[in-house]
Amino acid sequence: MTVVPPAAGEPRRPTGPRNPGDAWVVAPSGEKYWGRFGAAGLLAVDAERGILLQHRVSWSHFGGTWGLPGGALHEGETAIVGAVREAQEEAGVPDGAVRPRFTSVLDLDIWSYTTVIADVVQPFEPVISDPESVALAWVAVDEVDSLPLHPGFCRSWPVLRDLLDVRPTLVVDAANVVGSVPDGWWKDRAGAASRLAARLDGVAVPAADLELGGTAWFPEVALVVEGQARDVTVSAPDGDAGALPAGGVRVVRAAAAGDDEIVAEVARRVSAGQQVVAVTSDRELQARVASAGATPVRSAGWLLGILDGHTRVT
Structure with a gap:
């Protein structure tokens, strides 16, 4: 040393x-x-x-x-x-x-x-x-x-x-989370996705909710967007090239069906040795991401509850 x-x-x-x-x-x-x-x-x-x-x-x-x-x-x-x-x-x-x-x-x-x-x-x-x-x-x-x-x-x-070797990641179904709140998101899907990305940057998640030790974690977030939301304009990098610091947000733009991209993103990250927490309230998609290795699977309501009272990295 x-x-x-x-x-x-x-x-x-x-x-x-x-x-x-x-x-x-x-x-x-x-x-x-x-x-x-x-x-x-x-x-x-x-x-x-x-x-x-x-x-x-x-x-x-x-x-x-x-x-x-x-x-x-x-x-x-x-x-x-x-x-x-x-x-x-x-x-x-x-x-x-x-x-x-x-x-x-x-x-x-x-x-x-x-x-x-x-x-x-x-x-x-x-x-x-x-x-x-x-x-x-x-x-x-x-x-x-x-x-x-x-x-x-x-x-x-x-x-x-x-x-020290544990790096949890949230793979978030942006359409499902944004669509769970009737706040006019359909008028500007890209803007709604941008606001969600900003809220997710530096989010603190209770360790128990991630089934991990410690008290609170600041996981990396993979935000999967589709359709008109693919025009989201945020400062976060795209794709899965390289690791982000804890608490960062990476945008994943689905080329076709959003659900398929979410399952693929979960599988990629599980293969890379990450603990992946998938966030969606779609029951069929929940079963698919669980089969791909997401542990645990959480609902859109769970994530919004975290965001409503979360502590940011400062």
Whole structure:
């Protein structure tokens, strides 16, 4: 692994809380947890270099161990925003360098910690930018267990590691989803498909709905359009050439029957080793995509329910 040492000298311990969230939460048993409003950490995954780990300075909680850049959340701050902010403060992670793939939450009732697992979409070199790090390193997944790990990260790592290769995809029957709401979509089918694509970009799906571990996922979306909706104008790329970051939308324009294209798209992605969730309320099509390997199959109403209350990647 490549280790990034401090720029110069031994870092000094900061004095006093910098934010109201920088405080201990003490359990009735006496155990202490950092972060008045909870805490979050970023598990950045680089396809070539592994995951980004922080060697914690000796004076910190469980000092001398390796863990994730992270820390206390600010009041009203979402876990994703907080995890990225902390990673920027502690490891110099640039804006736009990572995109969340899924989250995993440890909820102790009095306190919670959210791990934000994110793909590196713009490679970067970490930079020690505050006193809490002795070193930063990209560590190969197979080498993580050889390090003295922070106890909390050590407990969660086996489960998180098993999920690192999982990349769920939603294959969406655009005509069926758009047609399930009588909002005048028939007057402008391409416009209705464009609005659906915009809503799907960065959608968060509960892990239980995908039959996966973790708490919430940001799956890639393959939006299959047909007929007049093929004129959809969105910034998303077409076709199935290459993987998108988590949460991205790819438009698949059916040359003929939309149902046949949906089944073919499911089959292609299953063959590529992806977990595919098909979205349609058409009963005959539901049976066809299930036979093609979609697991599970969800209705248009399910997806619209997610969209009505979803959280976007930020």
